[in-house]
Amino acid sequence: AQSVTQLGSHVSVSEGALVLLRCNYSSSVPPYLFWYVQYPNQGLQLLLKYTSAATLVKGINGFEAEFKKSETSFHLTKPSAHMSDAAEYFCAVSTSSASKIIFGSGTRLSIRP
Amino acid sequence: DTAVSQTPKYLVTQMGNDKSIKCEQNLGHDTMYWYKQDSKKFLKIMFSYNNKELIINETVPNRFSPKSPDKAHLNLHINSLELGDSAVYFCASSQDLATGKKNEQFFGPGTRLTVL
Numbered sequence: 207a208q209s210v211t212q213l214g215s216h217v218s219v220s221e222g223a224l225v226l227l228r229c230n231y232s233s234s235v236p237p238y239l240f241w242y243v244q245y246p247n248q249g250l251q252l253l254l255k256y257t258s259a260a261t262l263v264k265g266i267n268g269f270e271a272e273f274k275k276s277e278t279s280f281h282l283t284k285p286s287a288h289m290s291d292a293a294e295y296f297c298a299v300s301t302s303s304a305s306k307i308i309f310g311s312g313t314r315l316s317i318r319p
Numbered sequence: 320d321t322a323v324s325q326t327p328k329y330l331v332t333q334m335g336n337d338k339s340i341k342c343e344q345n346l347g348h349d350t351m352y353w354y355k356q357d358s359k360k361f362l363k364i365m366f367s368y369n370n371k372e373l374i375i376n377e378t379v380p381n382r383f384s385p386k387s388p389d390k391a392h393l394n395l396h397i398n399s400l401e402l403g404d405s406a407v408y409f410c411a412s413s414q415d416l417a418t419g420k421k422n423e424q425f426f427g428p429g430t431r432l433t434v435l
């Protein structure tokens with residue numbers, strides 16, 4: 207079975223500062239990993255995904271994530287936060303044999319002016 | 320041009336009532352999903368259909384019944400609504416189940432259900 211843990215239900219950073227949202231996964235087979243973003247009153251939108259190719263994955267809006275097998279992590283980063291990045295972010299895991307995607311509990315990102 | 324649409328966007332109703340939420344996707348995808356997001360933002364899959372066939376049925380009360388008249392539509396009917404059913408319900412679709420596990424699921428805007 208797969209699971210995903212997001213450390214920190216709420217992260218607050220200043221505009222222009224580094225964004226780091228943490229995600230650790232558990233999977234007995236090679237995982238597929240995702241980051242989704244949910245803006246207020248909207249559905250989820252895919253930011254980026256890892257499906258066993260390059261371990262450093264670049265996504266939309268300047269976000270990227272690095273798959274680290276030794277640390278079972280898939281942390282999301284952005285060098286410089288914008289006010290428009292304020293949203294809920296979800297890490298998710300799946301595998302080739304899984305029937306579904308498992309979502310983490312989400313991290314709310316707030317940006318201070 | 321909306322890829323995945325849901326109606327209604329908001330639904331307020333009394334306990335014990337029966338209600339339906341409709342979902343349509345114009346992406347030509349084979350697989351559709353229903354998710355429930357509670358007040359703490361926790362997102363949990365409820366059902367998945369592939370080409371009108373039920374393939375995922377999580378531990379959901381029998382009061383919830385999905386219906387897929389064709390592969391572009393997946394509706395959710397809820398009988399005898401309870402207070403605990405209050406949540407945001409999201410519809411999603413993917414190319415097929417295999418790609419939906421490793422590629423993108425496209426989400427609708429959600430339906431906020433409030434049971435009084």
